[in-house]
Amino acid sequence: MWPELETELLAARDLNFRSRPAQALRRFQRLLDRLGKVDPAGLDPQDRARWADATVRSLMGEAFAVQAVSTDLDRALALLDEAGRHAAEAPAAVRGGLPAAVAGYRGLLLLRSGRSEMSLPHFDGALAAAGSATCAVVVPAASATGAAAAEQQTPAPVPDRDLATIHLNRGAALTDLGRLAPALRDYEAAITYARRADQPSIVALALHNIGFVRYALGDLPAALSAMNEARATAPDREDGVLDIGRGAVLFEAGLLEDAERVLAAALRRMRGPGRSLDRAEVEYYRARCLLALDRYDEARRSAAFIRRHDIRGKHGPRIAMARVFELEVDVAQARDATRTGSVVARGLARRRATRALRVAEQVDGAGVVLGRESGGAARLVAAQWYLLAGDLERADAILATLPRGFAGATLTHRVQYYGTVAELAFATGRRAAGLRAVRAGYGLLSAHRARLGAVESIAAAATHAVAIQVVDVRAAVATGRAAAVLDALERGRATGAGAGRLTPSGDAGAASLLTQARGLLAQARHLPAGSADRDRLTDAARALQEQVREHTWVHAGDSDAVRPVTARELRAALAADGRGVVVASLATFGGRVMAVRADAAGTRLLDLGDPAEVAEQVRRVRADLAVTANDLIPAPLRDAARRSLGRGLEWLDATLVLPLRADGPLHVVARHPYLGVPWSAFPSRRGLPTWAKSYLARGHGAPAAGERRVLVAAGPHVAEGAAEALTVGEVWPGSLVLLGEAATTGAVREALATHDVVHLAAHGRHDVANPLFASVDLADGPLFAHELDGMRLPGSVVLLSACEVGASSPRGGGEVLGLTSVLLRLGARAVIASVAPLSDAVAAKVMPRVHAELRAGRPPAAALAEALAGFDEPVPLVCFGGLEGLAP
Structure with a gap:
């Protein structure tokens, strides 16, 4: 009987642990029915101990499953009371361990119902009863001797699996309460005991929770590293629990779409009875992603589910969190609407503010999650509603009640706080105070991104800057001063700019x-x-x-901080340059295409039209370029496309370029979709240097005089690629020319780190959905932008004679990524690449001309302009790079 029963008990416990409480409940009830038919008085001492142990553990398991399935805490605690009575009457052989296990379960049920503070005495008591009052005794010392070693080797009266579980759950309670250092000690203790008991699932949960603590401390790479280790430790765990924290961390990192995808997948694995508590937790983090992605209705539905579940389970802290989040969705949608010209009725805004304050009072003292209460977030919402109502005095009074800097809140809420403080200051005419608040918000994001080590992560950090940049730019536009607008744009753009790791990761x-x-x-x-x-x-x-x-x-950061360029230093640099350079900074704001034109004489703000019309013309031009570059398309269709292309380029030229009145060199600073415009192909720019970048960057100076190291490589299946490479090689005597099987990704990667000029004649591809896998095709396959991350380029000029690799995709926060942007981030002086399909024949004619101009000493943009000046048809090659002459 006993082997079979104990096997069944282990299986039932495992079902609870793998988040299948409904199945576990049925098994525990069957076990208790069988055990109830046994008369313990008639058993020998050994079997009576087994009976007591099985009865107590079955009642404990039933209590856990009952709470999970029905959210009935009282009934679950009653079952634990019964378990406690059996434990107290158990034979001496098991009596030492069972009361501790029951106490640990009582703490767990309280924890799962949101009573974290109440749960701690039960966990502490359980560990004290087990002879392990502190975590330190469970971590073996490497050189323990004498009495200390003997003490460490003394067997605990509670099984290792129980000890691991108690430490794991006490760590979770401490994490909720914001006591992170002792929580980490508990998780380490849980890992020690779980490994000793051969319980990889408990090890995985402890590692996952360590990741959560690292997340709460702001170390996102370390958090993801711990969570990845958790998944590797228990690869067969399919209940979605190990993805909860991972989704939360990806959200905080600004990788919103990835976070939403992870959390949505976790939700799909959480269907079924007894999973609503886990699902409510996932829904919260997913709702935050949906809100940041402006998917307001979906975010509301998630918040409503959380609130309904937690009301049933009487989970006070999470009821508060859900109610406040619903308020956040409403105010975010209203504020978003005002950016496009909508007006919020003042009466409605005041009523919403009053409601938010009422909720704040109701949730005060409801409890904490990750050491944070919800009342402050509700008050921040109220202040935002009062700002929408124009009631600045009340907004100011509410903000004054929040801790300075909103200390202790999440990164998202702290940045929102500084944005709200700045908005209030600007609205009350205190521009200097508003700018201080803006800079403080950006300072938080700068500290956040300093911990990140990959280009994608750094670009994603700008996601959190969107709201504060809108406040900053709107206030600057209201001044009517173009210089103020330029400064505001560049403050925001710098958030996601710059390189990642200064050295390769060696991953x-x-x-x-x-x-x-x-x-x-x-x-x-x-x-x-x-x-x-x-x-x-x-x-x-x-x-x-x-x-x-x-x-x-998971790579930690040692990235360069990008200091935003100001209008004042830009004017000084343009004056010193003396070439009559015009800088045009383009952005969409207030439903219009806005440009700040800057030259040595000053700055001017221009309205360039409807962004939807511009975007449509850009789309048509790119489509026409694709047709004209394809020799397989019948000539009549290509002729029609050429005519359409000419009209589109003339329209864009008249709309975006001619109003700038740039008769000489033009540097365009823009993001999507303007960065993908073929600027050099516009009629008015023929023969004139034109170059672009996603933010106003300090460019690399011209290289010192002397021999330049040049690499030329041709990829496979390019009709005129080898001939183009050989011709370019002839322009640069002594250059290294790689053809055929010699043109490998490894050879080109190595050359990029050491050569001054690199030319790649190859097929290319821009991956819109995953821009860091934009690539050029070489002998052994594609060279991805991703594998360049972490390199340092020596101020080189890189020419990509390939289709579309000059294109880029916007990420959260507006920063763009692609092969070209990565090369610039990693130190290239300039990148010449095509923003649309480029025919092999055209590339073979144009590129040697560009190199001849480069060798003659012309800057990259001027070299491209000169090479294209005598070319009859539009060519979508664009020079990308920073503005030389700005102080580093």
Whole structure:
């Protein structure tokens, strides 16, 4: 009987642990029915001890399952009372451990109902009863001797699995209460006991929770590293629990779409009875993602589910959190509407503010989650509603009640706080105070991004800057001063700018995955387009690429901070330059395309039209360029496309360029969709240097006189690629020319780090959805932007004679990513690349001319302009780079 019963008990306990409480409940009830039919008085001492142990643990398991399935805490605690009576009457052989286990479960049920503070005495009592009042005794000392060693070797009266669980759960309670250092000690103790008991699932949960603590401390790479280790420790755990924290961390990192995807997948695994508590936690973090993605209705539905569940479970802290979040969704949507010209009725705004204050009073003292209460967030919402109502005095009074800097709140809420303080200051005519608040908000984000080590993570950090940048730019526009607008734009753009790690990470795992992905894509390119085998290989490569992305997220940062350029230093630099350079900073704001024009004489603010019309013309021009570059399309269709292209370029020229009155060099600072415009192809820019970048960056100076190291490489299947490479090589005597099998990704990667001029004649691809996997195709497969992350380029000029690799995709916060942007971040002086399809024949004619001008000493933008001046048809090559002459 006993082996079978004990096996069944272990299986039932495992079901609870794997988040299947409904199944566990049925098993525990069957076990208790069987145990109830046994008369313990008739058992020998050993079997009576077994009976007592099985009865107590079955009641404990039933109590846990009952709370999970029905949220009935009282009934669950009653079952634990019964378990406690059996434990007290158990034979001496098990009596020492069972009361401690019951106390630990009582703490767990209180914890799961939001009573974290009440749960701690039960966990403490359980560990004290087990002879382990502190975590320190469970961590073996490497050189313990004498009495200390003997003490460490004394067996605990509670099984290791129980001790691991108690420490794990006490750590969770301490984490909720914001006591992070002792929580970490508990999690380490849980890992020690769980490994001793061969319980990888408990180890995984402890690692996951360590990640949560690192997240609360602001160390996101370390948090993701711990969570990745948790998944590797328990790869067969499919209940979604290990993805809860991971989604929260990705949200905080600004990787909103990735976070939402992870959390949505976790939700799909949480269907079924007894999962509503876990689902409510996932729904909260997913709702925050949905809110940041402006998916307001979905965010509301998630918040409503959380509130309904937590009311049933009487989970005070999370009821408060859900109610406040619903308020946040409403005010965010209203504030978003005002950016496009909508007006919020003042009466409605005041009523919403009053409601937020009433909720704040109701949730005060409801409890904490990760050491944070919800009342402050509700008051921040009230202040925002009063600002919308124009009641500045009340908004000011409410903000004054919040702790300075909103200390202790999440990064998102702290940045919102500074944005709200700035908005109030600007509205009351205190511009200097508003700018101080803006800079404080950006300072928080700067500290946040300083911990990040990958280009993608740094760009994603700008996600949190959107709201504060809107406040900053709106206030600057209200001054009517173009210089103030330029300063505000560049403060925001600098948040996601700059390089990642200063040295390569040496991540062997990521390198191996990239090699595998490259091999699969190299195989796929030999197969017919649309074939099942090609699609299979491509899908497998994409799966590997996603793993590479996850590898890079755990890299800690030592990144360069980007100091935003000001209008004052820009004017000084332009005056010193003496070439008559005009800088045009473009942005969409208030439903219009806005440009700040700057030259040595000063700055001017221009309205360039409707952004929807501009975006549509950009789309048409790119489509026409694709047709004209394709020799397989019939000549009449290409002729029609050329005529359409000419009209589109003339329209964009008249709309975006001619109002700038730039008769000489023009530097464009812009983001999507303006960065993808073929600026050099506009009629008015023929023969004139034109270059672009996503933010106003301090450019690299001209190289010192002397021999320049030049690499030229040709990829496979480019009709005139080898001839183009050889011709370019002739322009630069002594250059290294790689053809055929010699033009490998490794050779080109190595050359990028050491050569002054790099020319790649290859097929290219911009991956819109995953821009860091934009690539150029070489002998052994594609060279991805991702594998350049962490390099340092020596101020080189890189020429990419390939289709579309000059394109870029916007990420959260507006920063753009792609192969070109990565090369610039990593130190390239300039990158010349195509923003649309480029025919091999055109590239073979244009590129040698560009190199001849470069060798003659012309700057990259001027070299491209001169090479294109005598060319009859529009060519979508654009020079990308910073503005030389700005102080570093």
